[in-house]
Amino acid sequence: MQKKKTYILANAPIINGNRGCLALSYCAIYMIDYICKKNGIDYKLYLTDTQLKKTSEHTIQINNTTITFYTCNYPIAYTWKSLLISISKFRETLRSWRIFKNVDVVFDIGQGDSFSDIYGRKRFEMIDKIHKTARFFHKPYILLPQTIGPFSNHNIQKLANKTISKAKLVMSRDKTSFDYVNKQVKFQKSVYEYIDIAFFLPFKKKNFNPNYIHVGLNISALLWHGGYSKDNQFDLKSDYNIIIRQVLDYFLSIPNVTLHLVPHVVNHSRNIENDYAVSFDLQKEINNERVVLSPLFLSPIDAKDYISGLDFFVGSRMHSTIAAFSSGVPVVPISYSRKFNGLFIDTLGYEYLADMKQDSSERVLNMIKSVFEHRLQVKDIIKDRLDGIVEQKKRKFYKDLSEILISQI
Secondary structure (H helix, E strand, O other), X not given: OOOOEEEEEEOOOOOOOEHHHHHHHHHHHHHHHHHHHHOOOOEEEEEOOOOOOOOOOXXXXXXXXXXXXXXXXXXXXXXXXXXXXXXXXXXXHHHHHHHHHHOOEEEEOXXXXXXXXXXXXXXXXXXXXXXXXXXXXXXXEEEEEEOEOOOOOHHHHHHHXXXXXXXXXXXXXXXXXXXXXXXXXXXXXXXXXXXXXXXXXXXXXXXXXXXXXXXXXXXXXXXXOOOOOOOOOOOOOOOHHHHHHHHHHHHHOOOOEEEEEOOOEOOOOOOOOOHHHHHHHHHHHHOOOOEEEXXXXXXXXXXXXXXXXXXXXXXXXXXXXXXXXHOOOOEEEEEOOHHHHHHHHHHOOOOOOEEOOOOOHHHHHHHHHHHHHOHHHHHHHHHHXXXXXXXXXXXXXXXXXXXXXXXXX
């Protein structure tokens, strides 16, 4: 009788205001479940970082499929605070210890772009503890498609390179990350380039009034506030707030445009990350019936359904622009990190990207205007990339993940 396989999926939140992070989690869970069921693999999936109570089991609905998963904590304490929590919850710590001791493979999605120091050391250490824990238990771990780097802090880079070197397989989601591993961790030979798995998120196209051109604008609250440090944390050459107001003015100057403000990171309260609060305030300030605030999406699929019905899209949250691109909507990503450039330019060969770290505000606006005016031609380019590069990457990811899940690794 075949032994039940046990997998851990880490840094894949399913309760999070960031619909991009959720898109990655949904896709990873769905692909693991789909491959296992198709190949008759009896499996049990544990998620860390869920914020859910440690009940016997949980379910999630993805694409009309109900998937069962379980939760676990980190049994190894890396701070005094976590040590005290582990001691106070001894039974749960012991349970998690047994789960890690018996797991077959540990998967990590890194919240897409957090295996880096661009968001600070604390975020990196939060992401990296799954790798340290897997090594402690001598368990194989896989870096699922994600951005790797950049690293400006030498000590963090050393920790990252150690994690990469010990991984059973490294899946980069863009060419820049792939090149980084090949250059910096030369003895890691099991590294391959894939693509962001949010490209595979299912959707059902929403229909809008055909008498108007429907333009979507995603405004990042994090950039609007200057980053977590509130002082241009990402070293942008362009003034983000000025760009957004210029974009608003430009599209409202076109009589048959309906402008949709599309928050992609939402929360129940005002904070530095809440796109919805910024969009709500701007809609109220502008007070124009042609400015529409999208619903507060309850899932990443809801967000993609909405975005897929638009005629044109501009976004600063990368997964909002992936939702547009992967549903065939002409899009201008507004980049604040090389994760955009690595994916859209280097991997997809899609040059219609505005880079705020390099471009002036004027140049960013001109890029948006130009792509909007040629959106039908750009739509054809996107279709070509979806049918070609994206489909090839999807087949490779499916094949390689299948081999990992099926094998007795």
